[in-house]
Amino acid sequence: MLAKVLQIPNVVSFQVQNCMLGQHFGLDSVVGSFNSHDDIVSDYANAKIILSMRANASLTSASGRTRRLTDGLRKGARLIVLDPRRSEAAAKADTWLPVKPGTDQAVLLVVLREIIQRGTYDADFLRKHTNAPFLATSAPQGPMVQLAMKMDEKTGKPAEFYVYDEARKEVVPLPCPANSNLKDTGGNAVAPALVAPDGLTWQGKPVRTVFQFLMDRVKACTAEWAAAIPDVPADQIAAVARDFATIRPAMVDSGWYDVRFASSIQTWRTAALIQTLLGGIDKEAGWIYSAEAREINTNFWKAMRSGGSVSMAPGMYGAIGQAALFDTPSNWTHGVPTVSKVWSDSQWAAGKDGVAFDMASYAGYPESMMGKLTYQGKPYQLKFVFLTACNPVRTSYSDQTWKEALSSPTLPLVVSYDVEPQDTTLYADVILPDLSYMERSDPLYDAAQALDRALVARNPVTPTVDGRHMLDIFFELASRFGRYDQYMKAMSDFFGWDLAALKGVVDGARSQGRSLAPGLREMMIAGAARRMGKPVEALQKDFNEQGTVRVSTLEEQLKEAGIPYMFPAPTPSGRVELYSLFFAGFTKEHGYKPNWDPIVAYMDPEWRPGMKSGDPLGEDEFYFTHGHISTMSPTSSADNDLLMALTREQGLIYTGVWMNPRRAAKLGIASGDAIELENSVTGQRAEGRAYVTELIRPDTVFIASSLGHENRELATAVGVGTALNKLVPYKMEPVAGVAETGQFTVRVRKLTGGRV
Amino acid sequence: MARYGMVIDLNTCTGCRACQAACAAENRTPFWAGKFRTHVEDRTTGAFPVVNRYFLPHLCMHCENAPCVSVCPTGASHRTEEGIVVVDAERCMGCKYCIVACPYGARYVYESEDVRRAQEVYGEGPKGSTADKCSFCRQRVQAGMEPACVATCLAGARIFGDLDDPRSQVAKVVAEGQAKQVRADLGTKPKVYYLGSLPDKEG
Numbered sequence: 006m007l008a009k010v011l012q013i014p015n016v017v018s019f020q021v022q023n024c025m026l027g028q029h030f031g032l033d034s035v036v037g038s039f040n041s042h043d044d045i046v047s048d049y050a051n052a053k054i055i056l057s058m059r060a061n062a063s064l065t066s067a068s069g070r071t072r073r074l075t076d077g078l079r080k081g082a083r084l085i086v087l088d089p090r091r092s093e094a095a096a097k098a099d100t101w102l103p104v105k106p107g108t109d110q111a112v113l114l115v116v117l118r119e120i121i122q123r124g125t126y127d128a129d130f131l132r133k134h135t136n137a138p139f140l141a142t143s144a145p146q147g148p149m150v151q152l153a154m155k156m157d158e159k160t161g162k163p164a165e166f167y168v169y170d171e172a173r174k175e176v177v178p179l180p181c182p183a184n185s186n187l188k189d190t191g192g193n194a195v196a197p198a199l200v201a202p203d204g205l206t207w208q209g210k211p212v213r214t215v216f217q218f219l220m221d222r223v224k225a226c227t228a229e230w231a232a233a234i235p236d237v238p239a240d241q242i243a244a245v246a247r248d249f250a251t252i253r254p255a256m257v258d259s260g261w262y263d264v265r266f267a268s269s270i271q272t273w274r275t276a277a278l279i280q281t282l283l284g285g286i287d288k289e290a291g292w293i294y295s296a297e298a299r300e301i302n303t304n305f306w307k308a309m310r311s312g313g314s315v316s317m318a319p320g321m322y323g324a325i326g327q328a329a330l331f332d333t334p335s336n337w338t339h340g341v342p343t344v345s346k347v348w349s350d351s352q353w354a355a356g357k358d359g360v361a362f363d364m365a366s367y368a369g370y371p372e373s374m375m376g377k378l379t380y381q382g383k384p385y386q387l388k389f390v391f392l393t394a395c396n397p398v399r400t401s402y403s404d405q406t407w408k409e410a411l412s413s414p415t416l417p418l419v420v421s422y423d424v425e426p427q428d429t430t431l432y433a434d435v436i437l438p439d440l441s442y443m444e445r446s447d448p449l450y451d452a453a454q455a456l457d458r459a460l461v462a463r464n465p466v467t468p469t470v471d472g473r474h475m476l477d478i479f480f481e482l483a484s485r486f487g488r489y490d491q492y493m494k495a496m497s498d499f500f501g502w503d504l505a506a507l508k509g510v511v512d513g514a515r516s517q518g519r520s521l522a523p524g525l526r527e528m529m530i531a532g533a534a535r536r537m538g539k540p541v542e543a544l545q546k547d548f549n550e551q552g553t554v555r556v557s558t559l560e561e562q563l564k565e566a567g568i569p570y571m572f573p574a575p576t577p578s579g580r581v582e583l584y585s586l587f588f589a590g591f592t593k594e595h596g597y598k599p600n601w602d603p604i605v606a607y608m609d610p611e612w613r614p615g616m617k618s619g620d621p622l623g624e625d626e627f628y629f630t631h632g633h634i635s636t637m638s639p640t641s642s643a644d645n646d647l648l649m650a651l652t653r654e655q656g657l658i659y660t661g662v663w664m665n666p667r668r669a670a671k672l673g674i675a676s677g678d679a680i681e682l683e684n685s686v687t688g689q690r691a692e693g694r695a696y697v698t699e700l701i702r703p704d705t706v707f708i709a710s711s712l713g714h715e716n717r718e719l720a721t722a723v724g725v726g727t728a729l730n731k732l733v734p735y736k737m738e739p740v741a742g743v744a745e746t747g748q749f750t751v752r753v754r755k756l757t758g759g760r761v
Numbered sequence: 762m763a764r765y766g767m768v769i770d771l772n773t774c775t776g777c778r779a780c781q782a783a784c785a786a787e788n789r790t791p792f793w794a795g796k797f798r799t800h801v802e803d804r805t806t807g808a809f810p811v812v813n814r815y816f817l818p819h820l821c822m823h824c825e826n827a828p829c830v831s832v833c834p835t836g837a838s839h840r841t842e843e844g845i846v847v848v849d850a851e852r853c854m855g856c857k858y859c860i861v862a863c864p865y866g867a868r869y870v871y872e873s874e875d876v877r878r879a880q881e882v883y884g885e886g887p888k889g890s891t892a893d894k895c896s897f898c899r900q901r902v903q904a905g906m907e908p909a910c911v912a913t914c915l916a917g918a919r920i921f922g923d924l925d926d927p928r929s930q931v932a933k934v935v936a937e938g939q940a941k942q943v944r945a946d947l948g949t950k951p952k953v954y955y956l957g958s959l960p961d962k963e964g
Contacts, residue, residue, distance in 0.1 A: 065775035071915035075773040079917075091805075093776050096814035103810055635777040646882075647785055650792040651778045658803055665809055699812040700805055 006499055007479045010492045014331050014343040015387070017367045019395040023639065024262045026365070026741035028059075031273025032259060034585040035281060036292065037576035039324040044298045045259045046456055050076035051290035052256040056116070056249055057094060058087040058109045058276075059263030059632075065093035066635030067261075069454040083252065085245050087112055087235075089630050090663060090701040100245060103702050104235030106264060106630040106747055107610030108618070110272040111234035112242055113257075114226035114607060117275060119246035120282050121220055125253075127284025131199060133186055134569045135281055135581040137216040138168045138197035140176065140207055149597045150218050150604055152584055153207045154181075163577065163586065165190060167207055168197040169214070176207050182579030184569040215584040215604065219278070222605050234609070234618045236702075254290035255283055262639075264630050264747035267600060267738045268608035274585075275605055281581050287568045293559065294568050296458035297451040302575055303566040316499045320575030321587060328364035344369045344387070345742060347380045353595065358739040361591040361601060366742030367401060371410035371735065389418045393439065393475065396427040399714060400639050402744035403689065403735045404728065408432065422478065425644050426718035440465075440472040441641070446522040448476075449529035458556040460533060462526060462548040474522040480511060502528070591740070600740050612750045613686055625672060625752045626685055627664075628705040631729050634659045637711035643722040652712075652725065660726040661696025663707035664753070669697045672753060679756040682706065682727070686749045687734045692756065693727035706751060763923040764844045764952070765897055767911070768934045769818050771957035774918040776801050776816035783913035787898060789883045791875040798867075798895040799910050818919070820910070821846060821867040821895035822943065822951030829859035829868065829894075838892070844952065845897045855890035864947055868894040897921070924952060 008016045025039065038044035049055055050073040063070050078084065078097065086098035087109050095101045104112060120126050131137040140153040155178070157164040165178040168186060177189045179197075186197045199216045206212060228243035235242075249255050257276045263269065285291030294302065302319035318326050330336050331343040341347075348369020349359030360366050370387070372378040378385040390411070398407045411419055411432035421433035424441045443466050452459035483492035493511065497504040510524035530548060534541040537556065547554045566572055573579030577586040584603050591601040599606035609618055612628060622628075636652045636659065637643065652659050657676060664674065674680060676697040683690045693708065701707055712726025733746045784799050785792040799820035806813050823846045829838045830846060837853035840846050848859075860868045871879070871887050879886025887893075898908035902921075906912065911919040922929035927936070934940050940954035 066777040066779070066915065068915050071775055071777065072917060075775070075916040075918065078773050079770075091812055091814045093814075093816075096816065097773070097775060635775075635779075636782075647782055647792050650785075650795065651781055654781075654795050654797070654800070655778075655803065667809075698805060699807065699809045700814055701809070703809065 006495045007483060007492060009330070010483060010488045010495050011486050012338050014337050014341060015370075016331075016343075016365065017345075017370065017395075018365055019367065019397055019401055020639070021365050022367055022743050023400070026362075027265045027269060027743035028260055028263050028273060030362070030741045031270040031275075032277045032292075033321055033324075034270075034274050034588055035277035035576075035582055036286060036294075037320040037322075037574040037582070038294065038298060039320045039575075044295055044320070045292045046295050046454065047073070047256060047259045048290050048293055048456065049074040049082065049256065049258070050080070052077055052082050052254050053290075054083045054085070054249055054252040054255045055258060056085045056087075056245070056256070056279075057258035058104075058113075058260065060258055060260040061086075061088060061092035061094045062633035062635060063261040064258070065097070066633075067454075083248065085249070089628070089705040090707050092632065093635070100241070102235065102237045102241060102245065104237055105610075105618075105702065106628045106705055107266040107268065107612070108235035110268055110275050110607060111226075111231040112237075112245070113272065113275040113279060114223055114605075115228050115231045115242050116246045116249050117279050117282065117605075118223040118226045119250040120279065121223060123250045125250050126282040128199060130284035130286070131216065131282065131583075132197045134184060134286075134574075135583050136166065136578055137214065137219070137583045138186060138199050139179075139215050139578075139584060140167045140169065140201060140205070140212040141215050141218055141584065142207070142210045142212050144597075147597050148599075148602065148606065149592055150215075150584070152215070152586070152589065152603075153210075153212055166578065167212075168195065169201045169205060171196040171198045176205070176212075182573050182577070184571070184573035184579050186580070219583055219604055226607070236618075236704075249279075253283075254285065256280065256285055256290055256292070259292055262633065264632070265738065265743055265745050266608075266610045266748045267745060268610055269738065269743075270600060270740045271602065271606055271608050278583060278605060281583060286581055287563065287570070293456060293563075295451075295453055296455065296557070296559075296562060297453055298575075299562055299566050299568065300458070302568060303572055305575075306572040316501065318575075321577070322575050324362075324364060325587075328362065331364055341380055341385065344373045344378065344385065347385055348372060348378060349742070351378070358737070359595075360737055360739060360742030361595055362741050366737070367397070367744075368737045368742040371406050374410040374416045375413045376415035386415060388416065389420075390416065391420045391422070392429060392433070393422040394640060396423075396429045396640055398429040398432065399427065399728065399730060400711075402730060402733050402746075404428075404730045405689075406735045422475070424472075424641050426716050427640070427643070428714055428716045428719075430718075431716055437478065438470045438472040440468050440470070440474060444468040444470075444472065445474055446520065446526055448522065448525045449533060452553060456559040458558075458562060459553050460548075460556060461553045462530060463552045464549060474520050476522055476525065477514075477520050480515065480521065502532070598739065600738065610748065612748060616750075622704055622750065623685075623752065625754060626750050627668070627753055628702075629682075629732070629749060629751045630705055630707050630747055631710040632707070633711060634709045637709070639711050643711075643714050644719040646721055649721040649725070657694060657696035658698075659709055660694065660712060661708075662693040662727060662753075663696050663698055663701045665701050665703040665705075666697050666699065667703045669695060672755060674753070674755050681754050681756050682708075682732060682751040683754075684732045684734065684749050685752050689732050689734065691727050691729075691731035706753060710746075762842050764925045765902065765921065766823070766924040766931055766935070766952035766954065767820075767897070767908075768920045768931050768940050768954045768956060770916075770918040770920075771815065771817065771955055773916045774801065774816045774818055774914075775916050776803055777915055779913045779915055780818060780910035780919070783909040784895070784898075787901070787909035788896070789879065789886065790893065791869075791871060791879060793878055793882070794872070794875050796869040796875070796893075798893070818910075819865065819867065820953065821863075821897075822865050822949065822953045823895075823897060825950035825952065826948055828862040828864065828949065832858040832862040834858065841899065843899075843902075845899050845902075846894070847896045847899065848892050848894060850887045850891045850893075853891040855892065857892065859892050864944055864949065865951075868892050 085100045086095040153167045155165040170177045228239040232239035308315045332346045345363040345366040352359035373387045420435045421430045422437040514521035534544040588601040588603040713728025714722045802817040911921040922931035942951045
């Protein structure tokens with residue numbers, strides 16, 4: 006909001022890149038969510054069989070998820086984990102498939118096929134609430150499938166879809182958006198067919214249902230087909246697929262931050278397709294929309310139905326709106342869109358891959374900082390970078406790229422506002438101390454990862470540093486830019502706060518040199534008390550004593566606002582989309598790519614350019630994977646003495662480069678040896694200490710992803726572990742513009758001469 | 762008088778070490794030296810691809826027949842009326858007999874550097890070299906709370922309570938007969954029990 010008011014079209018969230026876009030986006034394309042963790046909450050506790058991949062630390066060291074998973078295990082749930090190493094989650098698994106890095110999708114496609122072949126999908130759910138019965142047609146050339154639909158000429162959005170009505174034996178139009186397929190545009194009852202009769206045509210073209218196209222896509226995906234890709238025995242894959250297709254309720258873990266390949270988004274889309282076929286959307290033992298996301302969704306559709314308007318749009322609706330805001334030159338008084346859009350367009354124009362959904366992508370920023378980006382023939386030169394709660398030099402792509410960009414003479418001012426000296430702080434001209442979450446008097450916020458709706462207002466401890474709350478800094482910036490009143494109004498409009506009350510709080514605090522945060526918190530608690538019909542004092546007491554207050558139970562939410570049962574999903578069609586209209590739009594704009602196939606496309610992980618699944622590795626060459634460890638967050642825990650003591654206590658298990666003894670012996674490497682890893686594609690290098698263990702595939706190495714700090718002010722963290730982004734290139738996948746953090750192989754050699 | 766005990770479910774411990782962090786913060790222990798009252802062993806057996814990984818939480822077993830108490834020359838190590846084995850730092854002379862005697866490796870000693878650092882980090886701590894170990898967070902238990910490791914465990918893998926109270930969950934689990942003591946053959950009568958065998962479900 007501050008950026009909008011200050012007319013700054015460049016806002017990047019590095020954690021958005023790592024988590025929401027890199028991992029969630031595939032799920033989003035099906036269920037429509039788009040939010041922070043966890044827009045979709047996996048109800049492990051009630052599932053009988055759980056399939057998980059690339060989400061080790063979330064299952065074993067993120068509080069809510071770990072408790073739900075272990076509750077499920079206590080109740081006898083069967084856990085299947087796909088991971089190249091016996092991770093913590095894999096250690097708890099009934100079945101561990103040690104797949105090659107990046108090949109999970111092949112196994113998922115076998116599972117998907119098995120569910121279809123056995124007919125164990127939830128046909129009722131698919132017919133009613135998904136676009137599985139929607140009619141579609143093949144493109145004249147290529148694999149693209151086009152949905153049969155009528156567009157609204159005014160808005161350019163879909164107005165009608167078509168299904169085959171089994172009762173009337175004819176093609177009928179369905180409204181858009183809507184949450185149900187059981188009534189046509191005229192209000193007549195419809196019995197949508199999942200399988201269209203042979204020879205059916207629409208506007209003279211042969212049509213079949215989306216479900217039939219999906220069946221075609223996975224027809225050849227047998228366990229035998231898949232086995233060579235992840236390199237696990239076909240009978241093990243077949244057994245997993247059989248169990249998953251027959252045990253109910255079954256659930257695919259919705260995942261989080263993962264190792265990324267160009268195929269990641271299609272991989273997570275495949276996971277979401279399985280979950281949809283199971284009918285496991287917004288119900289017990291399935292994927293449940295978070296309380297916060299649900300409230301935004303409910304308010305939005307209520308407003309749509311009554312012809313009103315709301316400030317917050319749900320899920321992908323909101324994301325599309327944000328993207329349009331940042332991408333459209335006319336939305337800005339200076340007429341210049343966001344850096345990532347300009348960079349992306351220049352890529353497309355040069356015949357290279359840009360980014361289809363460039364909102365909040367970190368693509369193009371180094372070029373802009375270094376004076377290498379132009380817009381309409383003029384330099385697009387960033388002059389001021391304000392960094393908070395992010396550490397691109399350590400947690401983003403190629404550290405060398407960021408170091409060069411942030412120290413470029415063309416970039417006059419870098420401000421770092423953080424709780425501790427990060428590696429990025431070394432490149433700041435001005436350093437502002439932030440308060441840690443325990444020291445901040447934060448406003449009221451949602452307990453995003455809870456199934457019940459809960460509000461959190463933690464009581465802060467006395468700050469240990471002379472820091473400032475972010476809101477104080479933002480209002481100060483707005484003031485210095487001469488946009489104080491506009492910022493106040495924008496905050497009031499967006500959050501629905503009374504303008505006079507907000508102004509009273511902010512002006513009052515600022516005039517007395519106090520932080521505005523406590524007053525804002527009091528105002529929000531008063532608002533919550535009004536909505537909940539509770540005396541303010543009583544609610545305040547609850548927050549003081551418990552820190553959190555439950556507003557409603559999951560059961561109540563599902564009864565009143567189940568998605569897509571009571572209200573549409575936040576997708577373009579309102580249904581859960583086996584055919585992504587969003588992805589189809591990318592094809593319209595940039596041509597077909599399997600990366601944004603609107604149904605599903607298998608993508609072989611191309612570790613090296615041109616490398617296929619069965620191609621041999623060099624003698625010193627390995628596939629590469631990484632992941633979080635339980636003791637370190639990506640950003641703000643590096644120099645916590647206690648957490649670092651726990652990290653050191655685990656020794657090489659946490660801080661080393663995992664290698665299997667069979668390969669290590671051939672290279673003369675033993676545990677503790679100093680080694681060098683070299684990205685075989687780009688030549689980037691990183692150093693570390695070997696951890697030789699049977700827990701990993703012989704063809705793969707693993708490192709923890711939140712270590713390798715270089716700032717000597719991080720007294721306990723500096724020099725511990727290997728820095729991931731010394732190996733990760735500045736190379737984006739083309740759907741959401743996320744760095745490919747696993748799509749390469751590494752060459753490993755023993756170091757001599759006391760290095761590391 | 763209650764007779765406190767604990768059950769740890771090996772099937773659900775995920776090896777996250779939150780128990781260690783909570784214990785260190787609650788009891789102000791010398792974590793900087795890698796000394797923890799409870800820790801989680803990360804053990805591997807087998808060879809790829811038939812390889813297993815286990816997480817084994819360790820802590821004082823609060824033995825009813827505690828060798829550490831028997832060998833303590835000053836009476837610093839003793840059992841409280843609730844059966845909790847504790848160390849009275851004022852009476853401990855740091856002889857380390859208890860460390861040798863404990864078959865579970867559950868104790869450590871504050872070396873002089875740890876004594877110095879404790880003052881620096883916490884502003885308090887033992888005055889001299891002294892043995893230290895898990896106390897079942899007696900200070901919390903007396904205040905009606907669970908030990909810090911139990912309250913913190915993300916997985917809910919630790920259960921604590923009165924072994925003599927048939928209504929307590931811990932007593933019920935022990936009564937079912939599935940929970941096992943470690944090295945019961947030593948006759949130490951540990952009051953910490955483990956659910957789940959070492960080999961995992963796939964053997």
